[in-house]
Amino acid sequence: MIYLDHAATTKPLKNVLATYHQIASKHFANPSSPHHLGESSEDIILAAKKIWCDYFNIPAHGIIFTSGGTESNYLLIKTLLFQQRQNEAVHIIATTVEHASLYETLKILKRRSDISVTFLQPEKNGKISRNQLVQALKPTTKLITIQTTNSETGIQQDIKMIGAFAQEHKLFFHTDAVQAFGKCNLAHIFDHADAVSISAHKIHGVKGIGALLIKHPENLAKPFYAGSQFGFKQGTIDPALIASFAVATDDYISHEKTRLDQLKMCRRYFIEQLQAAQLPLTIINRENEQSHIIACLCDNVSGDLIQQALNRQQIYVSTKSACQSHSSGPLRSLAPLFGDNQHHHFLRISCGYFTSLEDLDQVIKLLTKHLRK
Ligand SMILES: Cc1ncc(COP(=O)(O)O)c(C=O)c1O
Known part of the structure; x- marks a missing residue:
């Protein structure tokens, strides 16, 4: 074969599966539970987070675990919409070549009268140019979401240029890096982006776990008062999935x-x-x-x-x-x-x-x- x-x-690595099995058998308690077993689950998650904090230079509370790249993209949109004030018009710049999780979601959101979306079609070389961003910009633009690497053509966008444009105009810049993480060095991506989506199963982790990484989570209003993920997301998180994702990430980073x-x-x-x-x-x-x-x-x-x-x-x-x-x-x-x-x-x-x-x-x-x- x-x-x-x-x-x-990708095929999960042996030590990814072994870690999943070991943690799922031993540290099965809910990390939000107030007893020792719950605390041990929480400790595993905190220890695992260090790998992404160190590589990306982001704070631990900027790592929001999701079920994968798709949910990371949904969560980004949901979080950004939560920042919208009542009756405020919001404009989003995206591209026609985004993953369906973003493209289809934004197409539906576009039906709302308070939300407009510009889908930029890349130029003949497959890339978005600065000129296109300039043309798309509106006084109501709040978010640019443009993928790092396309899943079909492998074409990479100029994240540095897009990030500089976003910073110049004080826009939030998210990049879907699901096809880029593990395939190119992203250690400095947060010099350019404010949020990044990643997924474990593209880097020899298991399916069902990913993350939305946020550079300055403290600047964002949270949809929920509390919960295990700093108010960004509700639901029980799984120390075994997270630890196995950390093992896959560590394997990539150390090699x-x-x-x-x-x-x-x-x-x-x-x-x-x-x-x-x-x-x-x-x-x-x-x-x-x-x-x-x-x-x-x-x-x-x-x-x-x-x-x-x-x-x-x-x-x-x-x-x-x-x-x-x-x-x-x-x-x-x-x-x-x-x-x-x-x-x-x-x-x-x-x-x-x-x-x-x-x-x-x-x-x-x-x-x-x-x-x-
Ligand atoms: C660019 C891109 N974004 C998002 C996703 C979705 O990731 P997941 O399968 O983890 O939901 C994929 C999956 O192929 C992808 O290629």
């Missing part, structure tokens, strides 16, 4: 350079081999070395056909992101680059820390066979 769908999800070098090497090698074989396909976002995603358009054949041919050989790749898998319509992420009718040709190969060059050789061999038919 060759797994090349790491943008969809960051090796992990990123491996992803870069795989990408470079795969693209070189594709070019050497002169296969009839177009590589999207070729220049960006900081992505684990190799996105292609197969020139004369549908991506589904190639994906199924690889599938028969137990090689797992994708033709769209998992959140689009039940839709047969155009991919929003491809529209700025190729218009609306190229999605049938799309193929996404996403490498992981443990992908080998031999794995990639096998894929090249099969691609050569099927694309040259």
